[in-house]
Amino acid sequence: MIRVLDFMFAAMGLVLGMPVLLVLAMIGMFDTGAPLFRQERVGRYRKPFIVFKFRTMRPGTMSVPTHLVDGSAVTPFGRFLRRTKLDELPQLWNVVKGEMSLVGPRPCLFSQEALIAERARRGVFDVRPGITGLAQIRGVDMSTPELLAEVDADMVKRLDLLMYFRYIFLTLAGRGAGDRIRS
Template sequence: MIRCLDIVFSLLGLVLGAPVLLLLLVIGFFDTGSPLFRQERVGRHLKPFTLVKFRTMSVDTASVATHLASASSVTPFGRFLRRTKLDELPQLWNVLKGEMSLVGPRPGLFNQAELTEARSSKGVFNVRPGITGLAQVNGVDMSTPEHLAEVDAEMIRGLSLASYFRFIVLTVLGKGTGDRIRQ
């Protein structure tokens, strides 16, 4: 049932949101010269996939977890995208393709060994990663890998149709702070 909802909502989001996506793409082009950001992430069953987002940092920023990147790397337009969570919209394509779900644990990087190990031990990789979830709406980010893995596992154990919708609504309403950036 959740996969069907993912398909319907991601397709609707991409089609109905096309004007907004196009506008953000154009503004992003003027902001960084390269508005889309692609990065290999850890997916379901530890399978790699290419996550797509709107770029919020300068093009030459090192490919590290957000909490390890410098705040000075974030562009002014990127700050707006992060604050409004609009940088996540291109991931609807990942959801439509079946690499992600709207709700699930945020996909980490392969170089985040501590997070990958903690999540593996708790069975987090048995589900598709998501755009939002329990950790995101509660401000838990990847800077605390063991805690994040515990929160992810808790979400997976209690995931229902009601909580699926609750996490989406809370995210749209701006709940959660997103990943912390090093100052």
């Protein structure tokens, strides 16, 4: 049932949000010269997939977890995108393709070995990664792998339709701060 909802909401979001996506892409083109960002991430069953986001950092920034990136790499427009969570909109395409869910553990990089080990131990990779989830609402980011994996596992165990809608609602209402960036 959740997969059907994911597909319907993501497809509807892409269609209805197309004008916003195009405006953000045009502004991003002026901001960084390359509005979309693609990166290999760890997916369901630890399979690789390419995630799409709006670029918030200058091109050439090292491909490392966000909490390890210097804050000066984020552009002013990128700060706006991150604060409003609009940088996540292109991931609706990943949801439509079935690589992600609207709700699930945030996909990590293959270089985040401690987080991968903790998530594997707790069965977190048995579900699709998501755009939002319990960790994002609680403000737990990838800088604390054990805590993040614990929160993700708790969410996976309790995820039902009510919680699915609750996480989406809280995210849209502005709850959560996103991944921390070094100052």
